[in-house]
Amino acid sequence: MNILKEHTRSICPECYEEISACVYEEDGRVFMNKNCPYHGKFTFLIEKDAWVYKKLMNKEPRPQKRCFENIMISVTHRCNLNCPICYMPNKDTPDMQLEEIKKVISNFSGEVIRLSGGEPTEREDLRELIRFTRQNNKLPALITNGLKLADRDYVKQLKLAGLKGVHLSINSFDDGAYKGINARRLLKVKLKALNNLRKEKIDVTLGFMLAKGVNEKQLRKIYRLYLKNIRYVYFLTIRTEVFVGRSRPNHEQIYLSELIALLAGIIGVSKEDIVEHSLEYSHYFGQEHAPCHINISLIPLLLRRLELKETGNPLSKKLMILMKLIPAIGIRNTFNIFIRKYTKKPELSIRINIRVWHDKYRIDLDEITRCPSSHYVSETDDIVPLCYGYTMNTHKLFL
Ligand SMILES: [Zn+2]
Secondary structure (H helix, E strand, C coil): CEEEEEEEEEECCCCCCEEEEEEEEECCEEEEEEEECCCEEEEEEEECCHHHHHHHCCCCCCCCCCCCCEEEEECCCCCCCCCCCCCCCCCCCCCCCHHHHHHHHHHCCCCEEEEECCCHHHCCCHHHHHHHHHHCCCEEEEEECCCHHHCHHHHHHHHHHCCCEEEEECCCCCHHHHHHHHCCCCHHHHHHHHHHHHHCCCEEEEEEEECCCCCHHHHHHHHHHHHHCCCCEEEEEEEECCCCCCCCCCCCCCCHHHHHHHHHHHHCCCHHHHHHHHHHHHHHHCCCCCCCEEEEEHHHHHCCCCCCCCCCCHHHHHHHHHHHHHHHHCHHHHHHHHHHHHCCCCHHHCEEEEECCCCCCCCCCCHHHHCCEEEEECCCCEEEEHHHHHHHHHHHHCC
């Protein structure tokens, strides 16, 4: 047994009180031990691959209080879907008042305001919120299931109000797997929404939620959809089902190392390539490396092992790049990437973001001080790291 962190902070999975914890390595895996004065001792496996943990997570906490770059505001708990898996614990909590949301937006010092839910398009005054965000010189982004965006007129109205970006969830290509996650067949409507956003030139991020035993096989197809739409889609975000909200009570967890390995197989690189690359490039995204998620800049990753001599002829360099990219992603997608590079979007923005949120079992409160994403908690008027906000929301369900 090798102690990795003698003292850190976590929460009790029973009472959610903050308690002290210790992290250790055993047989190449990483465990967290914690002790609640009321509920006793707990030991949880928090990462199956100690190498990944030591590379990405075994860091010092931030010494000073962090300024978050973006904030997620759950503007409503209502939703036009009834998914068996959702990060929100229930749909019955009353909506925040318009004035309260405006106050949070104007007081927030970061740049990006993410309007989420539930389903934010359920709010009649959504356009007013988008307009207000722009008037405050901030960027409004919508986190949505996209059902309402299948109506082009509605997308036009949102754009007119000042909407800059949409994070569109798309969890499957196979309607059978869709039913396991969203309880409905949704592929057609999602693709229509994507098409409307492309026509209205709104930046799109695709969001995929991976649930073990339900939609792992869909990830390859979503990756291909991303490449196919790379001229319009800003980046792809992949997260896994964790124990927050209405997650399946006994679902099998996916660890960050497993998600990295799965994606490495799809992209055609090694897991070491992804880990080392994400550390090399983290500063390009204007944020320090975060504990639960990593950014992969696709083109530098694919070209990582290509040795281009500085003195080489520029044309032969380009040819070598093409010879590497075409087998990895296909001729058409390579062409699209070059178009994107030479039009308006920089090459580095072709990226995949993967994340495994901390939940009540594995949360490391020292580690999440380095997270750039935050969540607004209306009951306490606090801004907290995203995963902590959702974990505490889940707790409230059982109070
Ligand atoms: Zn406890």
